[in-house]
Amino acid sequence: MKLIRKILLPFSLLYWLVMAVRNFLYDTGFLKSQQFSVPVIAIGNLSTGGTGKSPQTEYLIRLLKDNYRLATLSRGYKRKSEGYVLADINANADILGDEPYQFYSKFPDINVAVDANRVNGIDNLLQLNPSPEVIVLDDAYQHRKVKAGFYILLTAYGDIYADDYLLPAGNLREGRSGAKRADVIVVTKCPADITEAEQEKIKKKLRPQPEQKVYFTTIEYDIVVYGDDSEISTKEVKEKDKVLVAGIAKPKPFFDQLKNSSDVCLTYPDHHDFSAKDIDDILAAAKDRIVVTTEKDYVRLKDKMPAGKLFYLPIKTSFITNGDDFNKTVLNYVGKSSANG
Structure with a gap:
């Protein structure tokens, strides 16, 4: 371990304690998480960035938009607006943030909204006429005031959360145990020729729960x-x-x-x-x-x-293997949740 990490480890232990207490309060119901009547899919990571959330969000948009009224909700990081904003013809990166504006520019037939308060954002989206049938939350894995119905946890090849440390000694926003909340784990940015043996090695490091599925994707660049x-x-x-x-x-x-x-x-x-x-x-x-x-x-x-x-x-996410199974898993969740709703 580098010297700087050793120096920062006590602060990481303090950070771990704060996050552990926070998660415990949500897990036990002392702090309330709100559920919604429509399927809500949350995409996120345990680390501070660089795992490919935007390409994964766009993958879900392409998967769902032709069969469901779809909305995305993001925080709108570094935008110059405040509160809830629904994208329209006057939108730009200053109003929405770069990634939501990218979604709106590429997929103008879906609703794209931003709100740091995800509960408020979802409430506003559900007041639209017609209202969305599915909502995708971008970068909301730690936003526990919303209880999503389906969690997709991303971790980047070569920088998986199992090898990392909590802030500030490392780049993790919360402890590795937070991965237990995920329905599926996606290892992103893999070499296209990653072997099955290496995939198995990574799975052993991640130690998924018996019910969790692990998928491997690569970044596909446009020609x-x-x-x-x-x-x-x-x-x-x-x-x-x-x-x-x-x-x-x-x-x-x-x-x-x-x-x-x-x-x-x-x-x-x-x-x-x-x-x-x-x-x-x-x-x-x-x-x-x-x-x-x-x-x-x-x-x-x-x-x-x-x-x-x-x-x-442009770039997009491409599944190396089992992409059809991932699609089926997501579509099954949305279909069952829509029927129940």
Whole structure:
């Protein structure tokens, strides 16, 4: 263990105690969790970020939207608005936050809302006419004021929660025992060629409950980068001199996917709000070259960059094995919960 982790361990023990008491109070019913009459699916993780929640949320949207009236509810991290906001034609990343605005831009036929108070957010969504038949909560695993009907816990390959420590010595928001609340565990960002033996090794580390299913996914990159009114194949983009910009938790895979030896790679904090100076720096680095960014950063940058200058690379989650079983498990929950409701 690194020295800094050893120094911070006492603070992690204090953090563990606070979280353990909090979870105990919810588990025993002393603190109340609210349930709802519609199926509610919560996606989240035990760690502080970088597990691929947005691609997993989009996977669920694609799975459900054609058969159910669907809504997503997020906190709207780093947005400049307050309270409950339902996305409409006036929405942007400042109003919704980058990830919810990404959902709204890609799936305008669903309801996309933000509210730090998830109970209030769901109550507002259920007052819509027509109201949603299924609600997906993005990044709500620790939001225990809502009792979701189905929990999807994500953990990233190479950084699984079983190998991590609680904040501040590590990156865990709560102890590993919190994984017991999950209905399914998804190991994200795996190599596409991960072997069955390695999958079994990871499962043993995670120690799932007998009723929990563990799935393995990889990130699938599009073969095209997109701009406002044009697109370029990734094969061609790799050969171009360009500037790559990423304001995400773990940008290395994005850079590795597109960069060549002459490219400039600019890294910013996750959910970064790009300032006028940042734009000037990016344009100065780019000069006559194009700028390629992540889909999440694109929604923050697109109105701040010259037309034709900015492109983004979409990604999506792809199940390595047993994807049909995952789909069936989710659809069975939604179908049964809808019938019961």
